[in-house]
Amino acid sequence: MDYLEYKIGVPRLILIIGDITKQVTYAIVNAANNELAPGGGVSGAIHRVAGPLLWEECKKLGGCLTGEAKLTKGYNLPAKFVIHTVGPVYSGKPKDKVNLANAYRNSLELALDHNIKSVSFPSISTGIYGYPVKEASEIAISTIIEFLEEYPKIERVRMVLHNMEDFTVYVSTARGMLIKKGLLKPETLV
Numbered sequence: 001m002d003y004l005e006y007k008i009g010v011p012r013l014i015l016i017i018g019d020i021t022k023q024v025t026y027a028i029v030n031a032a033n034n035e036l037a038p039g040g041g042v043s044g045a046i047h048r049v050a051g052p053l054l055w056e057e058c059k060k061l062g063g064c065l066t067g068e069a070k071l072t073k074g075y076n077l078p079a080k081f082v083i084h085t086v087g088p089v090y091s092g093k094p095k096d097k098v099n100l101a102n103a104y105r106n107s108l109e110l111a112l113d114h115n116i117k118s119v120s121f122p123s124i125s126t127g128i129y130g131y132p133v134k135e136a137s138e139i140a141i142s143t144i145i146e147f148l149e150e151y152p153k154i155e156r157v158r159m160v161l162h163n164m165e166d167f168t169v170y171v172s173t174a175r176g177m178l179i180k181k182g183l184l185k186p187e188t189l190v
């Protein structure tokens with residue numbers, strides 16, 4: 001199983017194993033750095049597929065603070081837009097949680113402001129920035145669920161996990177939270 005879909009009221013939260021650059025949603029989210037420079041990981045992959053015009057546009061944006069988000073076009077990507085957000089470099093301090101939640105929330109707010117109805121996220125900060133996946137998944141999933149409950153105009157949010165290990169962690173977190181909220185009955189678990 002590499003795809004799960006949960007209803008959060010009308011909107012859907014989808015967990016999938018895959019490559020963010022291949023997602024056909026209105027926007028994909030980039031796990032960027034403060035300079036919005038191409039870098040490695042997700043960011044390197046997105047810039048490679050989008051082509052050099054993405055970096056040209058990024059250069060004009062004046063960087064991005066940790067926890068904030070900026071919008072560009074998607075160029076050669078299947079997605080029409082890229083939302084660039086900067087997660088925290090993991091330090092183990094309480095501010096990490098705030099910054100990571102802000103990265104998800106500000107990305108979703110930017111989508112809402114631009115009438116973007118479907119968004120794909122990678123697992124922000126859990127690669128080069130070293131955030132433990134379990135802790136990061138709790139912040140990612142709770143922030144997304146709360147946002148969709150408040151703003152059902154966003155129809156679909158995909159969490160695109162790069163491997164089975166991360167997928168399993170995110171699925172377990174999502175199930176736990178949805179059962180607690182009464183949005184998923186334990187007997188309907190798959």
Ligand code: APR
Binds near residue numbers: 031124127129166
């Ligand atoms: N699709 C989906 N997920 C991917 C992909 C991909 N193509 N490539 C990597 N990942 C996963 C990684 O396995 C990791 O779990 O995305 C997660 C985030 O990893 P990073 O890209 O390293 O992002 P982050 O930890 O936020 O570090 C950001 O990395 O590329 C630089 O410029 C970027 O300095 C910034 C830093």
